Amino acid sequence: MDIIFAAMLDALSLTTFLSVVIGVMIGIVIGAVPGLNAPMAIAVAIPLTFTMAPLAAIGMLVGVMKGGGFGGAIGAILLNTPGEPHSAATTLDGHPLAKGGKPRKALQTALYSSVAGDSCSDLVLILLAPTLAVFALRAGPVELAAILVISLTLIASLSGRSLTKGIFAAALGAFLATVGVDPETAAPRFTFGQVDLFDGLPLAAVAIGVLAVPEIILRLQEGLRYRPDSSRVVANSEGDDRLTFGEFLNLRRTVLRGAGIGTAIGALPGLGTTLAAFLSYAATKRFSTAPEKLGTGATEGIAATESANSAVSGANLIPLLTLGIPGNLTAALLVGAFLIHGVTPGPLIFQRDTSLVYGLFAAMIMANVMVLIIGSLGLRAFALIVKVPPFIIYPIVLLLCVVGIYVSQGGFFAVGVMLTFAVLGFFMLKLEISIVCFIIGLVLGPMIELSIRQSVILLSRNPAAILDHPFALFLFAASPFVAWLLIRDRNRLSDG
Amino acid sequence: MSFPPQRPGDPTPPGLATDLLLGIVIVLFSLLLLFWIIPTQVNDAGAFGLPPSLAPRALAWLMAALGTVLIAGNLRLGGEDPLAGKLTWQDAGHLALCILAVALMLIVMRLVGDAIGRPYSGFWIAAPLGLIAFTLIHTRAPLWAYAFNALAAPAVIYAGFWWGLELPLP
Numbered sequence: 001m002d003i004i005f006a007a008m009l010d011a012l013s014l015t016t017f018l019s020v021v022i023g024v025m026i027g028i029v030i031g032a033v034p035g036l037n038a039p040m041a042i043a044v045a046i047p048l049t050f051t052m053a054p055l056a057a058i059g060m061l062v063g064v065m066k067g068g069g070f071g072g073a074i075g076a077i078l079l080n081t082p083g084e085p086h087s088a089a090t091t092l093d094g095h096p097l098a099k100g101g102k103p104r105k106a107l108q109t110a111l112y113s114s115v116a117g118d119s120c121s122d123l124v125l126i127l128l129a130p131t132l133a134v135f136a137l138r139a140g141p142v143e144l145a146a147i148l149v150i151s152l153t154l155i156a157s158l159s160g161r162s163l164t165k166g167i168f169a170a171a172l173g174a175f176l177a178t179v180g181v182d183p184e185t186a187a188p189r190f191t192f193g194q195v196d197l198f199d200g201l202p203l204a205a206v207a208i209g210v211l212a213v214p215e216i217i218l219r220l221q222e223g224l225r226y227r228p229d230s231s232r233v234v235a236n237s238e239g240d241d242r243l244t245f246g247e248f249l250n251l252r253r254t255v256l257r258g259a260g261i262g263t264a265i266g267a268l269p270g271l272g273t274t275l276a277a278f279l280s281y282a283a284t285k286r287f288s289t290a291p292e293k294l295g296t297g298a299t300e301g302i303a304a305t306e307s308a309n310s311a312v313s314g315a316n317l318i319p320l321l322t323l324g325i326p327g328n329l330t331a332a333l334l335v336g337a338f339l340i341h342g343v344t345p346g347p348l349i350f351q352r353d354t355s356l357v358y359g360l361f362a363a364m365i366m367a368n369v370m371v372l373i374i375g376s377l378g379l380r381a382f383a384l385i386v387k388v389p390p391f392i393i394y395p396i397v398l399l400l401c402v403v404g405i406y407v408s409q410g411g412f413f414a415v416g417v418m419l420t421f422a423v424l425g426f427f428m429l430k431l432e433i434s435i436v437c438f439i440i441g442l443v444l445g446p447m448i449e450l451s452i453r454q455s456v457i458l459l460s461r462n463p464a465a466i467l468d469h470p471f472a473l474f475l476f477a478a479s480p481f482v483a484w485l486l487i488r489d490r491n492r493l494s495d496g
Numbered sequence: 497m498s499f500p501p502q503r504p505g506d507p508t509p510p511g512l513a514t515d516l517l518l519g520i521v522i523v524l525f526s527l528l529l530l531f532w533i534i535p536t537q538v539n540d541a542g543a544f545g546l547p548p549s550l551a552p553r554a555l556a557w558l559m560a561a562l563g564t565v566l567i568a569g570n571l572r573l574g575g576e577d578p579l580a581g582k583l584t585w586q587d588a589g590h591l592a593l594c595i596l597a598v599a600l601m602l603i604v605m606r607l608v609g610d611a612i613g614r615p616y617s618g619f620w621i622a623a624p625l626g627l628i629a630f631t632l633i634h635t636r637a638p639l640w641a642y643a644f645n646a647l648a649a650p651a652v653i654y655a656g657f658w659w660g661l662e663l664p665l666p
Contacts, residue, residue: 395630407663457545
């Protein structure tokens with residue numbers, strides 16, 4: 001108990017507090033820029049955290065994640081331009097409401113619902129994760145290998161449009177994760193005599209290279225045809241344009257339903273925010289007393305989607321903290337950040353880094369409060385971000401990526417890695433190869449390899465001992481069936 | 497088998513679907529891994545359980561199989577796979593231009609940084625030039641945008657990284 005209180009106090013230190021505040025602001029700003037999104041904001045922010053203490057660093061990235069969640073709604077509502085697929089659900093009612101002279105009301109509904117949904121899922125995470133970690137600790141390498149295999153099956157089956165390309169992306173990521181010193185024999189693999197590669201590929205450079213830089217290069221390419229049209233921004237209020245407390249209270253059922261859907265979906269790897277947002281929207285339409293109003297600017301519609309997609313982010317940390325499995329791109333980037341700061345996510349984190357975990361929980365709550373405060377106070381200012389011309393934003397973000405990687409990863413080698421992966425990421429984007437699968441394969445690859453190799457050593461003298469692991473056997477057997485089910489329904493469930 | 501007439505900007509000539517080419521590249525890459533890179537870059541001596549080359553080999557075989565599936569699928573569809581991506585020569589040219597701009601910026605940063613030997617000296621010369629180049633690649637922006645990108649943005653980055661985080665750049 002003392003550790004928990006100490007961790008909470010750690011989270012309330014000025015450094016951590018400021019890190020969370022800065023993270024929230026970066027998240028909202030980058031999330032609001034059309035074409036940029038929360039995972040990109042995290043990728044760009046990771047290098048900024050290198051010199052920070054682990055809690056301040058993770059707290060800042062959590063702030064970016066939560067701020068980015070709300071930031072995405074700003075562009076979706078005011079410009080009808082969703083930064084991420086899940087924000088498309090917010091445009092359905094958000095933009096019509098803003099167009100009808102109520103942009104402030106639309107943004108306030110999104111903000112309050114987002115914070116409420118996020119808080120609910122954080123609460124579930126805080127209550128469930130320590131208990132689940134106790135069960136996860138009982139799992140041996142055989143069970144862990146089975147859990148990892150079924151998780152990767154879920155992710156590869158649902159991400160992107162083509163299953164073949166999804167599996168290829170995951171396999172390529174896992175292959176590139178074998179670069180570096182072998183964990184068992186300490187023999188170098190694919191280092192080509194480069195000492196810089198002995199620790200493996202620099203994850204931040206790879207993540208920014210494959211995720212952020214190609215998107216910016218694409219936006220730069222769009223610039224040849226694109227001219228900023230600030231007249232499309234709907235930010236002028238007409239009449240009473242505020243969401244009253246009573247009006248938000250009337251949305252409580254919708255928000256709670258969205259939070260529940262988002263939390264349940266977020267706890268399962270691979271299902272993602274898009275499914276949560278649209279499922280919550282569909283459920284709201286099903287149970288609404290005035291379903292015909294949805295799609296015409298109903299606050300109910302905004303509350304349903306924003307509460308659900310924000311709830312995914314907290315719940316995504318359940319498999320991350322208890323099993324070390326990232327459920328989506330944001331969680332995979334957080335794994336990278338954890339590893340950079342010398343912390344390995346998984347059940348042991350609750351024993352080895354107890355103060356960090358509880359500090360993280362406190363930082364998450366703090367980040368929610370900060371999103372609410374900063375979002376409310378800066379609503380007008382953040383609404384202006386969507387008006388900033390792209391020829392100012394994208395060149396600066398590109399320079400920030402280069403400079404961030406140079407200073408954090410120690411030189412030109414890492415920048416070279418970033419540029420190499422930028423080329424790969426650009427081709428992947430153009431050829432519709434899932435970058436989500438690639439990053440998750442890169443993060444999960446070493447874990448799967450290690451657990452399988454440990455399992456083989458354990459079972460090598462007595463292969464029949466596999467029968468002593470019925471849970472693992474069940475998961476291994478279920479993987480193809482789950483894959484078949486998901487592939488059959490992938491058009492309904494897919495995140496990309 | 498019939499193909500629609502090719503329009504300007506079409507990614508590939510008729511009959512050569514992008515995914516077919518992708519499948520061929522994947523298979524060739526996997527074979528390169530299996531028969532050259534893995535044998536020369538992974539040493540299996542001293543392994544207690546599974547050899548260190550097993551996972552890379554298994555993944556390379558998997559990628560080869562997936563490449564074959566892509567090829568077979570595209571041959572069956574006759575080059576009209578709706579899930580295929582689009583890649584044009586313009587895309588590749590634009591990518592090369594952007595990477596070249598970043599690489600030149602880094603080279604200038606390094607050369608000037610080494611010559612002057614003071615933190616951020618290379619950055620102050622190369623970053624404004626790089627930002628002007630990125631803006632030019634993006635669009636024909638008004639003059640104030642070039643000025644802003646060349647002066648204000650490096651100043652903010654300098655202040656944040658050097659004074660805020662105390663991290664050096666060449």
